[in-house]
Amino acid sequence: MPELPEVETVKRGLSRLVIGKIVSSAKSNWPKSFPNLQADVDLFLIGAKIIGVRRRAKVLIIDLDTKYSLVIHLKMTGQIVYRGGESFAAGHPNDSMIGELPDRSTRVILGFDDGSNLYFNDQRKFGWVRLMPTVEIPNLPFMLKVGPEPLTAEFTAKIFINRVRKRANSTIKATILDQAILAGVGNIYADESLWGAKIYPGNRVRDISDSKLIKLHKEIVYVMTLSIEKGGSTDKNYVDAEGKKGNYLEFARVFRRENLPCPRCGTVIVKTRVAGRGTHYCPKCQKESR
């Protein structure tokens, strides 16, 4: 679920809501969701002040004034939601927001000294919240291998093509999903950007022209930027730091639109399987190479 635009939206929300807060308690009911030694929690988390919130790829980083950080991966169904002392600071619960917290998927609760709380919810328990020294974050295996951030000036079409060409025999979809090639693309934005570039997701990289890859580079930047403007994509679980759902899927052209018309040519969108993932495409606009 959470791909780059969703994690970026959470990051922006947390930056407004929790910087300056002092952590007063930390509870977890599932060890894999919070795999930290109690001694580290006591020494470097309890009493610490939050001094910054960052994102790299799909990883969220909350920096503390103890030279430690909380490194968070939401994986498929993770949520990070801030709630003030009262139940619903942002208004009455409704369809665009999750309900009372904690709920049955709450795995970690951080309490602040002003009575507010930060909840880590994760239905499928794939995600985690790790406390570690800030300086060690760049040495995590994931950080050592992860590719460039797509929404920066350094992410040029030339760099994108050079990296993608390293996977000549892979499908283009598997290639752009690979975080070592570039950071942040997941299943939704893979399908959306490949539709924009008129590339069949199962085509091999070696069969795709440079001009198509230039177009794909532009589409990846476009769909991610648009999605951040819309507050991300909520398929099932995703919500932002205030518990609100995202609106990008109202603008999606293929994702979750099987059996509906292609917005470009009217052909019925097909759902299939590529790179082991559910894959949506237009069979007329996105031709299979042979």
Added chain:
DNA sequence: CACTTGACCTGTCCGC
């Protein structure tokens, strides 16, 4: 080495 598949979990939906 390049590339693909299964595992980690819970919940929901669909067919029988």
Added chain:
DNA sequence: TGCGGACAGGTCAAGT
């Protein structure tokens, strides 16, 4: 209504 199986947005280990 109940039950089994497939599937769901990510990543890593282990397989070919």
